[in-house]
Amino acid sequence: DAGVTQSPTHLIKTRGQQVTLRCSPKSGHDTVSWYQQALGQGPQFIFQYYEEEERQRGNFPDRFSGHQFPNYSSELNVNALLLGDSALYLCASSLRRGSTWGTEAFFGQGTRLTVV
Amino acid sequence: AQSVTQLGSHVSVSEGALVLLRCNYSSSVPPYLFWYVQYPNQGLQLLLKYTSAATLVKGINGFEAEFKKSETSFHLTKPSAHMSDAAEYFCAVSELGAQKLVFGQGTRLTINP
Numbered sequence: 192d193a194g195v196t197q198s199p200t201h202l203i204k205t206r207g208q209q210v211t212l213r214c215s216p217k218s219g220h221d222t223v224s225w226y227q228q229a230l231g232q233g234p235q236f237i238f239q240y241y242e243e244e245e246r247q248r249g250n251f252p253d254r255f256s257g258h259q260f261p262n263y264s265s266e267l268n269v270n271a272l273l274l275g276d277s278a279l280y281l282c283a284s285s286l287r288r289g290s291t292w293g294t295e296a297f298f299g300q301g302t303r304l305t306v307v
Numbered sequence: 308a309q310s311v312t313q314l315g316s317h318v319s320v321s322e323g324a325l326v327l328l329r330c331n332y333s334s335s336v337p338p339y340l341f342w343y344v345q346y347p348n349q350g351l352q353l354l355l356k357y358t359s360a361a362t363l364v365k366g367i368n369g370f371e372a373e374f375k376k377s378e379t380s381f382h383l384t385k386p387s388a389h390m391s392d393a394a395e396y397f398c399a400v401s402e403l404g405a406q407k408l409v410f411g412q413g414t415r416l417t418i419n420p
Contacts (some may be wrong), residue, residue: 226408298350
């Protein structure tokens with residue numbers, strides 16, 4: 192079982208550019224959540240995708256958007272990058288079947304984004 | 308709104324000593340509570356979770372935590388620290404299972420030989 196995989200592991204972008212991060216969930220999981228972890232801070236919830244739709248969203252601007260594909264993998268897109276977007280971006284997968292919520296979230300290794 | 312407060316951003320103990328990492332939460336509904344560990348340059352690994360069953364929860368690597376509703380606490384303990392326990396520890400709360408986790412600021416655990 193491959194677990195949650197994220198790509199790329201590291202990325203350097205310039206202010207104003209756009210970036211796409213990718214995540215493949217743990218086998219059997221159908222829900223993907225994205226978190227931003229600034230240096231020295233706890234992770235903050237960005238949004239969650241289930242059945243190819245954004246289901247929940249944290250307090251992040253519209254510059255942050257995402258997508259979920261039929262195979263449950265997901266992308267996080269950030270437009271008009273700011274220096275403050277520099278962080279570790281974590282993807283977490285879990286299982287939700289209808290109205291039943293899973294109680295375990297498995298995290299990937301993260302993508303370290305540096306904006307210069 | 309839910310929130311988590313981890314008391315002590317840095318805890319240092321000697322190898323073999325008791326580890327106690329404090330977590331207090333705020334939630335308007337019965338919470339799900341989690342402890343995660345993060346090693347340098349890695350993602351988060353689940354140590355243990357509380358899902359309204361037993362209030363004393365046992366996790367991996369000898370860690371355990373006790374849910375105390377009256378104190379709104381979920382402190383993490385380990386009887387005897389090992390050098391390999393040195394890492395960052397995060398407490399998290401959720402209303403809906405493992406969805407939309409709200410994390411604390413983290414506690415860095417250092418083990419002295």
